[in-house]
Each structure stands twice: as structure tokens, then as C-alpha cells.
Amino acid sequence: MYNLNRLRLLREVHFRGTLAAAAEALGYNPSTVSHQLATLEREVGVRLLEPVGRRVRLTDEALILIGHTEEALRHLEEARAGIAAAGGRVQGLVRVATFQTAAHTVLPEVLTGLLVAHPGLRLRVSHVPVQEALPGLVARDFDLVLQEEFPGHPGLRVPGVATTPLASDPLWLVSPAAAPVASLAETRERPWVMEPAGTLARRWSTAACRTAGFEPEVAWETSDVLLHLRLARAGAAVALVPGLALRAVGRDGLLAVRPEGEPERTISLTVREGSGRAPALAAVRDAIVAGFAAPSDDA
Numbered sequence: 001m002y003n004l005n006r007l008r009l010l011r012e013v014h015f016r017g018t019l020a021a022a023a024e025a026l027g028y029n030p031s032t033v034s035h036q037l038a039t040l041e042r043e044v045g046v047r048l049l050e051p052v053g054r055r056v057r058l059t060d061e062a063l064i065l066i067g068h069t070e071e072a073l074r075h076l077e078e079a080r081a082g083i084a085a086a087g088g089r090v091q092g093l094v095r096v097a098t099f100q101t102a103a104h105t106v107l108p109e110v111l112t113g114l115l116v117a118h119p120g121l122r123l124r125v126s127h128v129p130v131q132e133a134l135p136g137l138v139a140r141d142f143d144l145v146l147q148e149e150f151p152g153h154p155g156l157r158v159p160g161v162a163t164t165p166l167a168s169d170p171l172w173l174v175s176p177a178a179a180p181v182a183s184l185a186e187t188r189e190r191p192w193v194m195e196p197a198g199t200l201a202r203r204w205s206t207a208a209c210r211t212a213g214f215e216p217e218v219a220w221e222t223s224d225v226l227l228h229l230r231l232a233r234a235g236a237a238v239a240l241v242p243g244l245a246l247r248a249v250g251r252d253g254l255l256a257v258r259p260e261g262e263p264e265r266t267i268s269l270t271v272r273e274g275s276g277r278a279p280a281l282a283a284v285r286d287a288i289v290a291g292f293a294a295p296s297d298d299a
Contacts, residue, residue, distance in 0.1 A: 006040040007069040009033055010048060010058070014066050015139045017055050025141070073140075074160065078274035090279045091120030097133035098125060098146040100225055101244035102267070107146075110291035114283060121280055129199065129223070134158050137272060143281055145270045146288070148242075150204035151263045161270050164285070166292040168264040170243045172256040174228075176235040180255035184212035191219035193228045193237035201225075205240045208259060229254065267292065 012022035013033070023033045041048050048062040058066065098107060103125065111123055128136065130147040137145045138158050148169075149155045175181045181190065187209070194216070195201040209216040220237050222228070226249055228239040233253040242265055246256060269288055275281055 002043055002065075003040065004069075004072060006036050006043070007065060008073070009036050010040060010062060011066055011069050011073075012139070013037070013049070013056060014058050014062070015135065019056065025139075070160065074272070074274050077272060078277070080278065082277060088279060089120065090118040090283045092278075092280045093122045093124060094144065094280050094284045095124045095142045096126070096144050096146070096284065097128040097136060097142040099130065099148050100127055100223070101242055101248060102146050103127055104226065104248040105244050106288070106291045110287050111284075114287050118280075118283060121283065123284070130155055131199075134161070134270065137161060137270060140272075143271065143275065144284060144288075147268055147270060148200070149266045149268070150200050151261075151265070152207065153200050153204045155200060160273050162273050162276065163268050163270045164289065166267045166269055166289060169267055170258065171263045171265060172241055172243065172246060173238065173259045174232045174241055174246075174254050174256045175238045176232055177253050177255050179235060181238060182257055184209060184259050185214075187216070187238045188212075188214040190217070190238045191236065192216040193220035193222065193231045193239045194218050195223050195225070196221055199223070201240075204263075208240060208263070212260070 009022060009028075012025055013019060016022045016025055019033050019037075020030045022028075023030045037049060044061070044065070046059070046061045048059055048065070049056045050059060051057075096107075096111075107125065111125065115121060115123065126133075126142070128142075130145070133142060133145045133147065134155075135158065136142045138160060146166075147155055147163075150171075173181065173184060173187070175187070175190070181187050192205075192209075194205050206216060220228075220231055225241055225245045228237070228241055229245055229249045231237045232239050240259065246254075269285060271281060271285065276285065
């Protein structure tokens with residue numbers, strides 16, 4: 001019988017890439033992790049890790065163990081959720097990863113109301129890019145992830161999770177009211193503000209401009225979507241932004257028009273399979289679903 005704690009250490013090394021990162025994630029020191037994994041290798045009778053520069057690579061045998069460890073952790077999570085559901089108490093910590101515009105609009109009122117209704121509930125909310133949040137969900141850094149997808153640019157797919165669609169959020173072309181544009185084609189000579197290269201939003205925005213027949217001149221690069229609107233209002237740049245951003249900042253001093261094809265991003269909520277029965281997580285999930293379903297004035 002293999003030790004589950006040591007198997008979890010091996011799993012963390014697989015996700016984090018180094019012994020030091022795995023140790024930090026679990027609150028151990030690297031020498032303890034190294035010692036425990038050496039013990040696991042003796043228990044299994046094969047080599048599990050091979051050094052590759054400053055990182056380590058898992059052997060084929062280690063990857064087999066990781067697969068079985070994931071299954072064991074999923075069953076344990078289902079058991080914990082079942083026990084919590086039997087008690088029916090909404091209490092304990094729920095860790096939420098979200099994108100910026102949801103954190104500025106829907107989440108504050110929804111989550112504050114939850115804490116009032118359930119004093120035993122604790123929340124930890126992090127603004128995390130979706131490309132980091134979903135792996136963090138699988139690694140058990142988070143319990144619930146709010147994510148966004150842009151037209152023609154599907155997001156990351158990971159195994160062992162369950163996703164619930166929440167809403168479609170219209171995407172808008174914004175420019176200063178004093179020097180407005182009515183279409184993407186009219187921005188050909190304008191400076192742009194876009195999210196950093198490699199993000200889903202940047203890939204979609206760039207593709208939209210190219211479809212309109214030009215390469216955008218990106219004068220400003222920031223992941224702060226609310227800053228995009230402030231730069232547009234100041235006349236420093238034009239931008240493509242989601243409706244939730246306009247809901248957060250307002251439209252004063254801006255012209256917002258729908259680009260060709262009236263694109264929308266998709267907002268969804270993701271949890272680990274088997275975890276959703278826990279009353280605390282179910283309460284947070286249901287409140288967020290209701291919050292996105294509520295009518296708003298940003299259409």
C-alpha cells in the first residue's frame with residue numbers, strides 16, 4: 001500500500017515543475033519533499049524523478065501513479081462533499097478565481113450577501129488569468145473558477161472538471177466621444193490598447209482587426225480592462241472591451257458600438273468533478289449563477 005501523502009507530493013511536483021515549488025505549495029521545505037519522494041521511490045521500487053536542468057521530469061512509472069492519485073483524490077473529495085452535504089451546514093473556506101470585470105461588477109454584491117446569510121462561510125477571491133486559474137483548480141489551489149472565452153478562440157480544456165455556462169457578454173468597440181469611430185475599419189490609423197500578447201482577449205482582438213483588413217498599432221498594453229476604457233475616454237486609444245467593463249466604468253465620454261458580427265464572449269463557472277455537493281461550494285456556485293442571471297443595465 002502506497003502512502004497517499006507521498007503520492008500527493010509527487011502529484012504536486014508534476015503540477016509545479018520543481019521540488020521547491022511543490023514544497024512551497026504544501027508548506028514544506030524542499031529537503032522534506034526530497035526525502036519523502038525518495039521514500040516513495042523505495043516503496044514503489046522504480047525511479048520516479050529525473051533531473052532536467054533546474055527542474056525534474058516524471059518517469060513513465062510516475063505518470064501512472066499520478067493518474068491513480070488523481071482518481072483517489074477525486075473519490076476523497078466526493079466523500080468529503082457527501083459528508084458535508086449530510087450535515088447540510090454552509091461553512092468553511094471556498095477559494096474563487098475570477099477575471100477582472102466579474103470582480104468589479106457581479107461578485108462583490110453576490111459574495112457579500114452570501115457572507116451575511118452564512119456567517120460560517122469564508123471566501124478567498126483571487127484575480128487570476130484563466131490560463132493559470134484552471135490548472136490551479138485541478139491542483140486544488142482554487143475550488144471554483146470563473147472563466148471567459150472569446151469567439152473562435154476556445155479556452156483551455158482540462159480533465160476532471162465540470163463547467164456551467166453563465167452568460168453571454170457582448171463585446172464593444174469603444175472610442176472617445178470627441179473623436180468617435182463607427183466600425184473597426186475606421187480604426188486603421190488609430191492607436192490601440194490591448195491586453196498582453198498570448199492572452200485570449202489579445203488573440204481575439206488582433207484577429208478581429210486582421211479580419212477587418214489591417215494590423216492594429218498597439219500603443220498601450222495592459223491586462224487592466226478598466227484602464228482600456230479610461231484611455232479611450234482620454235482619446236489615447238481605441239479598444240475592444242466586454243459589456244461588463246462598460247457596466248463597471250460607465251459610458252460617459254465614450255462611444256460604444258458593436259463590431260461587425262456582434263461578437264460576444266462566453267462566461268462560465270468551473271468546479272472539480274465531485275466537489276459540487278459540498279453545501280459551501282454549492283451555495284457559492286448557486287449565488288454566482290443567480291447573480292449573472294439577474295438583469296443589468298449594461299446591454
